[in-house]
Amino acid sequence: MKTTLLKGVKLFSISFSIFLMACGNDSASKTETMDSTSTSTVVDSTVTYDISLVDNKKDPTCGMPVTAGITDTAHYEGKVIGFCATGCKEEFLKDPKASIAAAEMK
Secondary structure: OHHHHHHHHHHHHHHHHHHHHHHHHHHHHHHHHHHHHHHHHHHHOOOOEOHHHOOEOEOOOOOOEHHHOEOEEEEEOOEEEEEOOHHHHHHHHHOHHHHHHHHOEO
């Protein structure tokens, strides 16, 4: 009876050890997957807008023409205003009335 019990304990220990080692090997492949995913996410996160979607010719904060690229927008007095950067949009939203004239509306 004791030998049967000892064999059962040994079998359980060996099975459990194999299970733990199998789980440990999986973490290496997860790290590789995470690295490749994070790289593609950074590349895909850039958003640009077509100039036909906005009502201004220039970024009202820095004066850059919207034809150079629009990465953010805001709605102001029923118009869509395009900005070259999020920082320009944030600055515009602090005092839009002071900056709107520089936008050269279409």
